[in-house]
Amino acid sequence: MPKDFVSLADWSRDELAKMLARAAELKQLDARGVRPQTLEGRTLAMFFEKPSLRTHVTFEAGMTQLGGHALLLLPEQVGIGTRETAADVARNLSRWVDGIVARTFRHELVEELAREASVPVINGLTDRLHPCQVMADLQTIAERGRLEDAVIAYVGDGNNVVNSLLYGAALFGLELRVATPEGHRPDDRVRKRAEEIAARSGARLSFTSDPRQAVRGAGFVYTDVWTSMGQEAERELRRRVFAGYQVNAELLALAPDAWVMHCLPAHRGEEITDEVLDGPRAIALDQAENRLHSQKAILEQLLAHRG
Secondary structure, three states: OOOOEOOHHHOOHHHHHHHHHHHHHHHHHHHOOOOOOOOOOOEEEEEEOOOOOHHHHHHHHHHHHOOOEEEEEOHHHHOEOOOEOHHHHHHHHHHHOOEEEEEOOOHHHHHHHHHHOOOOEEEEEOOOOOHHHHHHHHHHHHOOOOHHHOEEEEEOOOOHHHHHHHHHHHHHOOEEEEEOOOOOOOOHHHHHHHHHHHHHHOOEEEEEOOHHHHHOOOOEEEEOOOOOOOOHHHHHHHHHHOHHHOEOHHHHOOOOOOEEEEOOOOOEOOOEOHHHHOOOOEOHHHHHHHHHHHHHHHHHHHHOOOO
16 A cells, blocks of 8 residues: 555555545544544644645644644745755654645655655645545545546646546546647646556546537536646736636536536636636535545545554
8 A cells, every 4th residue: 555645546446435435434523523533643744835725724624633733834944955855854854743745836846755755745736636636526526426427527727636637537437528728638647547547447538628518418517727826927828728618607508417616716707707606506615625524534544553
């Protein structure tokens, strides 16, 4: 079993299903005011290069609720690449804490931290992948029916969220239709590996430049910002390129029973309209809530039985 949580594709379907089941159980317990102290005495270091609301709060709150403690480390404080190497940071942190969450620009930095650390490393987001978000997404989808029956349409940029969503869909045998402009499709390496997993699981992965084709009859319609962190200089160009990919009432008319998903934060009026994001079919806040519970399950899996 892998000791790190850098990519969903490094875990088996059964392992991930076990964590999702535990996440659902932890959510039910929390609703009754019961918080198992399974991480009492454990410490989590959180290294964040990128701004964060959901990732920061849910990991810190999750550690606290399970009886542990979390420390926030900012890039100017740690100085990876200026004060010391990523390897030295990982080796030092391994002597003091029980796990590390890293939220970075370069995916390779999280991979290096995971190679060099002797404690579990969790990918809190990189430019390539966002596995913790997709665990919460899978939990949210499962709350609305059999996970294996889900038909998901993703509309927008082929970014870190859809990359991890491809792995999640492939592992659990779902149908995922990805609609992006040409030149903005998911990472080729991710796509190839997801298709290899899908060939074994029976998942159906498809790619198109037509959002209407992807959305028609889907059970879930998912979107994300057109301009991710670090791409701000491209915002006006991206608004023109993605103009036909907005999730709005007209597009949703093709999937009248679909739930609408967004990982947040949203650029309202760009990738999604207020009418849809604040409407009765939107479940973005459920996704955000489930970040807490799915990550608590991940933390338990990685930290509870250490040493």
